[in-house]
Amino acid sequence: MPWELKNDRPIYLQLIDQISYRIVSGEYAIGSKLPSVRDLATEASVNPNTMQKALSELERSGLLFTNRTSGRFITEDSNMIQTMKLDLAKEQLKIFLDQLKKIGFNEAEIKEFIMNEVE
Amino acid sequence: MNALLECNNLTKKYGGFPALSGINLTLERGKIVGLLGPNGSGKTTLIKIINGLLVPTEGELRINGVNPAVETKKVVSYLPDKTYLNNWMKVNELLDFFEDFYDNFNKKRAYEMLEKLHINPRDRLKTMSKGTKEKVQLILVMSREADLYVLDEPIGGVDPASRDYILNTIISNYNENSTVLISTHLIADIENVLDEVIFLQNGQVTLQSSVDDIRMKEGKSVDALFREVFKC
Structure with missing residues (x-):
């Protein structure tokens, strides 16, 4: 990286x-x-x-x-690393959700959108 | 530990014109410091006083506790804003010249840097481009094991790739007993390498701060702050 x-x-x-x-x-x-x-x-x-x-x-x-x-x-301490990993992931997810809300998605739409994209 | 460099009420007048007015400044060891300011703010005057090329009109400047003189020239390695080397000399002759002149010149280090920057030690200075000459001069200066390195516009004429190498050389030569003072207008290129910056304006120090403190307080880079403070 x-x-x-x-x-x-x-x-x-x-x-x-x-x-x-x-x-x-x-x-x-x-x-x-x-x-x-x-x-x-x-x-x-x-x-x-x-x-x-x-x-x-x-x-x-x-x-x-x-x-x-x-x-x-x-x-x-692998637990500490795991916790850190989740914290960082949550941070990224929050940024992502805020962006989608800015574009005009509501929560239900975001859910549906992600499910479709992941599949 | 005591300060490496101290200025007390340092003033320099050219005729009646004050190029530096009442500067108080302390530089500690183990730092990389940017000396920043618009044209005519007094950067080169300060640097010349550090190197004993000018004497203060009032106040004083001390390096390791003494005024600039023979003793301080042993521990200060200076890159001037203009070249003073003999154009007819070959690079390896210049290296010999520096080795004769300075006890603390590390020839091995100089040859390593020449090789990294693809400069042939057998070339004459007068056959080289402006940028290559600047590189040679900087290599000579950085190959001394000094307490204080004073670099007046070290990267102005150098291409971006070599600039990166030179900055990395400064980082990897870093040690906790020596300090590097860099005067430059290319703030964005060097700001990640600096511990702290000094802003000079009309011969006065208007700011001395760490780079990260500026970013924390102002929420912007030193480069952006400079452009704002010195907006024309």
């Missing part, structure tokens, strides 16, 4: 989102080691201090943990 950064939001918040996506999608596997701050910063073309800030926040939320001698790892 390429790093996509928008202009109107703080960069560290966008980095938190994007790293979270990588974790829940399995691109960064559960329990695996995360690349170094410098490598991640270079890959995303962002300031290393900003990347550091994003990783510290993710650590506080428990999604990452630091092993003092060997670096930073993805959590081994």
Whole structure:
């Protein structure tokens, strides 16, 4: 997944989102080691201090943990990742529903529309 | 830790005209800082004082606690807005020249960067395009292991692909003891790389803030804020 950064939001918040996506999608596997701050910063073309800030926040939320001698790892707690995945999905669903309502769909129409599309 | 660079009431007048008026500024170590302002706002004057090429009319500027002099030139690596290198020299001769001049010049790093940017070390400067010359000059400057890198318009003449490489070089050379001060008009290109920005206007600092604080407070990019603040 390429790093996509928008202009109107703080960069560290966008980095938190994007790293979270990588974790829940399995691109960064559960329990695996995360690349170094410098490598991640270079890959995303962002300031290393900003990347550091994003990783510290993710650590506080428990999604990452630091092993003092060997670096930073993805959590081994699969329930936490699953919860995160659902939260992110709900967020996306809310955006999607708001958009459809803007276009003029009511709830019954949305339901019918989705059922038809999924089939 | 003590500040890397400090300005106290720094003022520079050309004749009667104040190019810088009463600047107070502190730069910490381990930051990448953008020095931003419209033409004629005093950016280059400030940079020249940092490098001891101009002396303040009033106030003072300290690097590692001392005024600009021989000692500070050892720890400040400067990319001027104009080239000063001898046109007849080959790139490898320039590398030797820099190695003679500066204890902290890392020749290996310079050769690696030349290779990445597909520049032949045996080429003469005068045979090169404007952009390639700029790249060579930037490589020389970034290959020093300095405390403060001062880059005056480093990416203006460089194509976008090389720009990305140069910015990545700045990121990967980053270390927590040194600071990079970049003056540029290409804000959108560099803003993701910056810790903080300084806005200069009519010789005064009107803003010093982190990029993310600006985005948080204003809900817009530094580039957009600049365009708004300095709208003509």
